Amino acid sequence: MKTNNLIGSLFLAALIFTACSKKDDQQIEPPVEETVQDGRFVVTALPYMSYIFGNGADLLYTTNTLDSGTLVTTGTGLEQDGVNRNYVIANNKFFSLLFGQGNPGSVTAYTMDTNAQLKKISNFQTETMTAFGAVGEDILMIKNAWEPTQSISNWYRVNTNSLEIVSQGQINTNTLSGNGEMALFTSVKQVGDKVFLPFVSIKTARSFATSYRDSSWIAVYSYPDMTFEKVIRDNRTGAVGAYFTDAIEVDEQGDVYAIGMSLGTDNGSSNGQKSTKPVGIMKIAKGTTDYDNSYFFNISNISDNNYVFRKLYLGKGNFLLMMSDTHNTYANNAKKFAIANVYTQSFKWVTGTPDPATILGITEYSGNYSPKDGKTGYVGIITYTDEGFVSQVFKFDAETATAKxxxxxxxQNIIRSINWVPVSE
Known part of the structure; x- marks a missing residue:
């Protein structure tokens, strides 16, 4: 059910171009002569015809800059064994997780050497994961239940040193919301010695229908034993996050900011019924497990009722929000960009991005990068021009609310993710 936000708009154009040939499963980039001191960016891309028809695989490319130049893809790249991949940086390692469409998928781990080469250090099978995140030196992964009759969602803790599953357990997702519907976790976030698991309330993950669009929930667990502690609930906005969409962040002071996206769901329709509550950012102060009732950043009011589909935390309270004026259950198709500061509750639209009419998509899910300097963020944007499809990394500046x-x-490639991988050997 993992949807591609470009399928509808690209299908006609897909008939124009020929598919790219599949590369061997090996790194065939030319040798890099200089020694890398700190690390390299890893840009994940996929030939767009493979993306459309789901018959290809992501390719990993390394680069020393995102600010300028051209990333050469011909005859280069490290091929993954599947198109639906998600990427996590944990313990100075790069993890590639395959979404197996309900089937088991592989987890492949890499390190970056001093010659800017990714070195595969592990490859093992897990169940399909729909929520995941780095927690200390672990990656916590959750296989969400799809039907209320299943009742149980499974969690798995992968240790990034031993590169194996070291513990696992179950969560009864039919009891968390307390309203007769099931919980579907949207992301995993470490908060001190706890794990916060935002979820949406749904009747079934097969349709994403719900009778409870106007509340937000976060389940709190101790870590690493994953003992359930409580559910944080609020009714000032809608659910925190969406399917495969992280909408929660911890700032430098240890405070939590959660974005109620108010997208709602209705039979899986991308433009189904939305929440009646405004899109808003809520705060959970450090050391507490309750929403701060004195804090509510109303994004709907300040943005003329636009929706937040993605977020990238830039540091110092600044968020880059990827937005749209059109409701979409799956939080796809962001075409506008804004800088929001959660400390001052200020909001500015970004200038310098492509005309929204030409934007076909942005980097999927949470695959964007910021050094968290309070200023800089990088997002992949795919546009359609007279020459065809163009994938570019845009550099955002929070101080001036501009992009270039x-x-x-x-x-003809689709940027899937942008990551910084430090040298670890």
Whole structure:
């Protein structure tokens, strides 16, 4: 059910171009002569025809900058064994997780060497995961239940040192919301010595229908034993996050900011019934497990009723919000960008991004990058021009609320993720 936000708009154009040939499962980039001191960016891209028809695989490319230049893709790249991949940086390692459409998927781990080469250090099978996140030196992964008759969602803790599943357990997702519906977790976030698991309340993950669009929930667990502690609930906005969409962040002071996206669901329709509550950002102060009732950043009011589909925390209270004026259950198709500061509750639309009419998509889910300097963020944007599809990394500046073109990806490719991987060997 993991939807592609470009399928509808790209299908006609897909008939124009020929598919790219599949590369061997090996790194065939030319040797890099210089020694890398700190690390390299890993840009994940996929030939767009493979993306459309789901018959290809992501390719990993390394680069020393996102600010300018062209990323050469011809004859280069490290191929993954599947198109629906998600990526996590944990303990200075790069993890590639395969979404197996309900089937088991592989987890592949890499390190970055001093010659800017990704080195595969592990590959093992897990169940399909729909929520995951780095927690200390672990990756906590959750396989969400799809039907209320299943009742149980499974969690798995992968240790990033031993590179194996070290513990696992079950969560009864039919009891968390307390309203007769089931919980579907949207993300995993470490908060001190606890794990916060935001979820949406739904009747079934097969349709995403719900009778409870106007509340937000976060389940709290101790870590690493994953003992349930409580559910944090609020009714000032809608659910925190969406399917495969992280909408919760911990700032430098240890405070939690959660974005109620108010997207709602209705039979899986991308434009189904939405929440009646405004899109808003809530706060959970450090050391507490309750929403701060004195804090509510009303994004709907300040943005003329636009929706937040993605977020990227830039540091110092600044968020880059990826937005749209059109409701979408799956939080796809963001075409506008804004800088929001949760400390001052200020909001500015970003200038310098492509005309929304030309934007076909942005980097999927949470695959964007910021050094968290309070200023800088990088997002992949795919546009359609007279020359065809163009994938570019845009550099955002929170201080001026502007963006400019940085790295351009060669060829007809879709940028899937942008990560910084430090040298660890």
């Amino acid at each position: 073109v940085g790295l351009t990806v060669e060829g």
